Amino acid sequence: MFASLPIAALRVFESAARHLSFKAAAAELSVTPAAVSHQVRGLESCLGVALFTRLPRGVALTVEGERLFHRMHGALLDVAQAIDELLPQPAAGSLTVTTTMSFAALWLVPRLGRFYQAHPDVHVRIDSDGAPVDLHQDARIDVAIRYGTSAWPSLLNACRLGETFGVYGSPARIATAGQETPELITVRWTDSTLYDDGWQAWCDAAGVRWLQEGATMRAYDEESYALQAAVAGQGLVLASSIMVSDSVRNGLLLPYRPDITVAGAAYTALCVPGRERHPPVRAFLAWLAREWA
Known part of the structure; x- marks a missing residue:
């Protein structure tokens, strides 16, 4: 059923699409940028569509590339979770949450003790530098807590606090x-x-x-x-x-x-669809929903 899937090329594509850089993908995968380019071109030839637009500096995803990346990223997250669940002694979980400095200082950090009481083996890292983060591109971030009235149709809206x-x-x-x-x-x-x-x-x-x-x-x-x-x-x-x-x-x-x-x-808690199934993320979002109820 899966014999014809170009697994190696798809893995390379996911890394290049996440970083929007062949060079960064090469560093992550311990191969050369030329090898990344070769794998991507082979995948594009196999599919018959362009996945990237080559720019003077870096690359950008085409519409088809965006569609494939979102599906691939979620699929690989599911595979990684399945492997973690099979490990006999899984390491303590962790997740990274991005939010504003004020929300972190005035609301989130004072309440994290209650989360740690319920989940002592999960470590929460808070990113509050204020820089905009594209969750689809930055795999380091698990959950974003964003402020405003905007809608984020490409992300999972886990819970909301008015x-x-x-x-x-x-x-x-x-x-x-x-x-x-x-x-x-x-x-x-x-x-x-x-x-x-x-x-x-x-x-x-x-x-x-x-x-x-x-x-x-x-x-x-x-x-x-x-x-x-x-x-x-x-x-x-x-x-x-x-x-x-x-x-x-x-x-x-x-x-x-x-x-x-x-x-x-x-304030709305958001994540890439599929990420909510990762155990530390699932635990954090469930705790957040209870705190916001």
Whole structure:
């Protein structure tokens, strides 16, 4: 049934497609770039279609190449999992999760202890450098936790955590918040006006004119910095219900006008279809779904 499958060429193709580089695939497979090119050309000749577009620097997948890569990558993950399950003494599992620095610091890391209690043999590595990651191309990443309202049709949407935004401050700040125009704290993302729009929407809903009255606005690049500034009493912060939850539970921050909230976006856990069957990934996604329920 499988005698005619060019297994060696398909393995080389998967590596080259994942790296988008014949040179990187050669290094991974311990062969020469010329050998990778030869295997790919033979596969293209066998299939009768071009799988890569050769560029001055590197290669790009064609539509047919994309289709084959997605199927091959998932199939090889299944094979690798099957082999792991047959090993008499499998090594402790591990997975890599990419997310934002603020989500990792304010939500994920404080709760990982509960995951380790249930799965002591699984190690979670967190990648929070902020660089965009293509999960189909970067096999190092098992799970991405992404923020926004976008849809990711080529990825498995494992679970989703929605949020609202409210205003919070230290107990001392909350005690005097209604007596004068307060100092305000916000987050300034280079590619988003979410916080600016959110402050305006909250002020409109609350019936206050802080922005028109020239309230001092202190801006930070990261949500974790903004929350620390609020804890230190520097002003009132507009914050995500997700990000502020631990600070509120610990009494470091209190909500101001808790009846007034504005809609936010959501965090979504994503992975390449098929990856969710890998035991460490399956355990992590199941734990995440319970935490987000």
